[in-house]
Amino acid sequence: MASAGERLHLLYEINRRLTTFGNLDELIRYATRRTREVFQAEGCALLLLDRPRREFYFPVSSQIEAQKAAQERLAEIRFPADRGVAGWVFSHDEAALVADTAKDPRFYSEVDRLTAMVTRSLLCAPLRTPSGNIGVIEVVNPPEAAL
DSSP: OOOHHHHHHHHHHHHHHTTTOSSHHHHHHHHHHHHHHHHTOSEEEEEEEETTTTEEEEEEEEEOGGGHHHHHHHTTOEEETTSHHHHHHHHHTOOEEESOGGGOTTOOTHHHHHHTOOOOOEEEEEEEETTEEEEEEEEESOOGGGO
């Protein structure tokens, strides 16, 4: 598990690299990959809100090599924005740590079913802009030491 200093360095590195990326897509892919690596997690994904449809979708995710097929399936999935830990985090504007998804009633297992993944734990935080929340970021299955 990354130390607090390594996580702080990640934030510094992402901030510094903001000016070096040619487009936002490259930056977001870099940020999700590095976040997954620093947390030594199985995955990291952005869930953005499609406001007119009130649904979350996954424009970018970074998965360990064994989960690359799930990464492609995630790009096709949408689900109601009031579901899951993501929906709770979004509506409460508050981060959540779920050490055991099987014991958390907020967990929405449909995404796991559609991707054949197994989410055991997760960290989830809102993505804020000056005009309000636009989605959430999730770190999936970090090692127990991160929890």
